[in-house]
C-alpha cells in the first residue's frame with residue numbers, strides 16, 4: 311500500500327476509534343501509525359519539478375536545490391555540516407553548478423546549521439527575513455530547562471526498543487556538529503517581501519510569520535513550486551511545543567498558510583516530511599491546513615468568551631468533520647488540546663478567570679485534603695494502584711502526584727506507579743512528542759537521576 315492510502319486508512323480508523331480527539335488509541339494502532347509516519351522522512355532525493363530537487367531524511371528537516379541557468383539556489387541547510395554534506399552529495403547528482411544563493415526559511419537550527427557546506431567557496435548571497443533570529447534570542451536564561459525538556463520531547467536518550475520517531479523527523483539524526491556550519495544572512499527581506507532573479511530563476515520571498523515571527527516562504531512562479539518552511543508539514547502543526555515555547559501567533563500562522571494556498575501551487579515542499587506533488591493535492595493541503603488552524607483558534611476564542619477554562623476548552627475543541635480524515639492533519643506532532651492551552655495562555659495569560667484558581671492551595675495542603683477525602687493516605691494509595699490496574703493511567707499519575715507530598719505516604723510506591731502509568735500512556739500514544747516525553751520521564755525516574763522537584 312502506498313503512503314497516502316495507508317495514511318487515509320489510519321485517519322478513518324481514528325475517526326471510528328476516537329471520537330473525542332485525543333491521541334490515545336490501541337497500542338498496536340499507535341505503533342503502526344508511527345511506523346507508517348516514518349515513510350514521510352525516509353532518506354531520498356525527490357524531484358519535485360523539472361528544476362527542483364528536495365533531499366528528505368538526511369537530517370530532521372529538508373534541504374532543496376533549485377537549478378538555474380548558471381547556478382543553483384539552496385533552500386534551508388539542515389542542522390550541521392555532516393548531514394548537510396550527505397544531502398549535498400546526493401543533490402549534486404543532479405547539478406554541479408555553483409551555489410548562487412542560500413535561503414533560510416526561518417532561524418531554527420535544523421534549517422541553518424549546515425550552510426557552510428553548501429556555500430563552499432562560491433560565496434553565495436544568503437537570504438532571510440530582516441528580523442531573522444528573533445525566534446531564538448530569548449532562551450539563554452532558560453537553557454537548563456530547555457535542554458532537559460527538549461531531550462524528552464525528541465526522545466534523544468531513549469533506548470532502541472522505545473524509539474519510534476519525532477513526529478516530523480527520524481528518531482536518530484547526526485547532531486554532534488549542530489550549528490557548526492551556520493553562516494549569517496547577507497540579504498534581509500522586509501515584511502513586503504522580495505522579488506529577484508537568481509541564476510536565471512524568478513523567485514519570490516514572502517514574509518510568512520507563523521511557527522516563528524522570522525519565517526518566510528519561497529515561491530517559484532514559473533514552476534509553481536512553493537517552499538513552506540515549517541508553517542506546513544504533514545502532521546498537525548506544532549502550535550505549541552511541549553519542550554516549552556513562547557506563544558506562536560496562531561492567527562498569523564493560519565494567514566501565512568492561506569497566502570500560500572492563494573498562489574495555487576502545483577507542488578509544495580514542506581520544511582519537514584515528503585513534498586506534496588500535484589496542484590489539487592498541494593493547494594488543497596495548504597487551504598485545509600490554514601482552515602484547521604483558524605478553526606482551532608476560533609473555537610478556543612469562543613470558549614474563552616463564554617468564560618470557560620483552558621482545561622475545559624481543551625477537551626471540547628475538535629477539528630471540523632471534513633478535515634478529520636486529512637492525513638496531513640493527524641496529530642503526530644502538534645495536538646489540538648495543546649494548541650488550545652497555548653492560545654488561551656498566549657491571549658489571556660495563565661489565569662482562567664475562576665476565583666477558585668486565583669490562589670490555589672499549596673500542593674502539599676491539597677494532597678493532605680485529598681488523602682482525608684479518600685479516607686486516609688493508605689486508601690489514597692490503594693486507589694492509585696487500582697487506577698493503574700484498570701488502565702486509568704492519567705488518574706494513577708494524578709494520585710501519585712498527591713501521594714508524593716504526604717509524610718505518611720509510600721513515596722517509593724508512588725514513584726513505581728508513576729513509572730508504570732507513564733509507560734502505559736506512552737504505549738497508547740501516537741503523538742510522538744507526548745510518547746517520547748512519557749517514556750523519557752519514566753526512564754529518568756527509574757534511573758533515580760531526577761531531583762526531588764520532579765519526583
Ligand SMILES: [Zn+2]
Pocket residue numbers: 371418420421540581582
Ligand atoms: Zn524545522
